[in-house]
Amino acid sequence: MPNSSISGAPAPLSASRIRTHHLQQVKDNGGRFAMLTAYEQYTAQIFDEAGIEVLLVGDSASNNVFGNETSLPVTLDELIPLCRAVTRGARRALVVADLPFGSYEVSPAQAIESSVRLMKEAGAHAVKMEGGAFYADYVRAMVQAGIPVMAHIGFTPQSEHALGGYRVQGRGDDAVRLVEDAVALQNAGAFAVLMELVPAATAAAVERAVTVPTIGIGAGNATTGQVLVWQDMAGLRGGKMARFVKQYADLRTVLAGAAAAYAEEVRSGAFPGPEHSF
Numbered sequence: 001m002p003n004s005s006i007s008g009a010p011a012p013l014s015a016s017r018i019r020t021h022h023l024q025q026v027k028d029n030g031g032r033f034a035m036l037t038a039y040e041q042y043t044a045q046i047f048d049e050a051g052i053e054v055l056l057v058g059d060s061a062s063n064n065v066f067g068n069e070t071s072l073p074v075t076l077d078e079l080i081p082l083c084r085a086v087t088r089g090a091r092r093a094l095v096v097a098d099l100p101f102g103s104y105e106v107s108p109a110q111a112i113e114s115s116v117r118l119m120k121e122a123g124a125h126a127v128k129m130e131g132g133a134f135y136a137d138y139v140r141a142m143v144q145a146g147i148p149v150m151a152h153i154g155f156t157p158q159s160e161h162a163l164g165g166y167r168v169q170g171r172g173d174d175a176v177r178l179v180e181d182a183v184a185l186q187n188a189g190a191f192a193v194l195m196e197l198v199p200a201a202t203a204a205a206v207e208r209a210v211t212v213p214t215i216g217i218g219a220g221n222a223t224t225g226q227v228l229v230w231q232d233m234a235g236l237r238g239g240k241m242a243r244f245v246k247q248y249a250d251l252r253t254v255l256a257g258a259a260a261a262y263a264e265e266v267r268s269g270a271f272p273g274p275e276h277s278f
Ligand code: KIV
Pocket: 037, 056, 057, 058, 059, 060, 061, 098, 194, 196, 217, 227, 229
């Protein structure tokens, strides 16, 4: 029986540091956990203190930090300092770092070398890697080297040109392939399977087919965990949001208001006042 809190939802994990086996415990107890991206120390601290179980230093930093149009240009050298800041800021959350495009595809050895850099130089607790059953041998080699691996299937943004843009994956007959991918990656040792842009019914079939926790983004409500990019979740990013995004705050308006009020007071001479002067 899941350990229930007053709200009826399973009680949050009591661990002082979330480990991969705690996420497994959540699934085994019929619970759910939350994951957000983070790319620097303050959001890492805030989300950690808010009880977010997993922080992802995503290659989405490419679009959300470095201003690129896609996730493809970001490099390992660019992600490492962001990840280091997140691991310094987070006391409790499991910190997962993305293997960026070009840092693992060549061979299992390249995947291990890049993962070791993320864990050794940036303090990541685990890595996330995009790709299906083809990468099972890579995952097996990485896990043998002591690297916890989160698999990422469905829509894989690093392959957006090969997939023909942002499109839902795993529809119709393709659902079977997605389940097979998830099972192959789990059997190779992945501790969790993340699914992006997948029909809710397909994601539910994957969640049932594997014993490890699944995590969804645009994958319905049946997965063990959910993940969102924090700038989307908190309304910092402007522009059109994907259908799967729910905005829990409007930080863009809050920050724009603060910046405009500051500029106004500087121009009028109201800031700095005597209380801000020496
Ligand atoms: O890089 C990222 O933010 C991700 C999420 C979309 C899951 O991979």
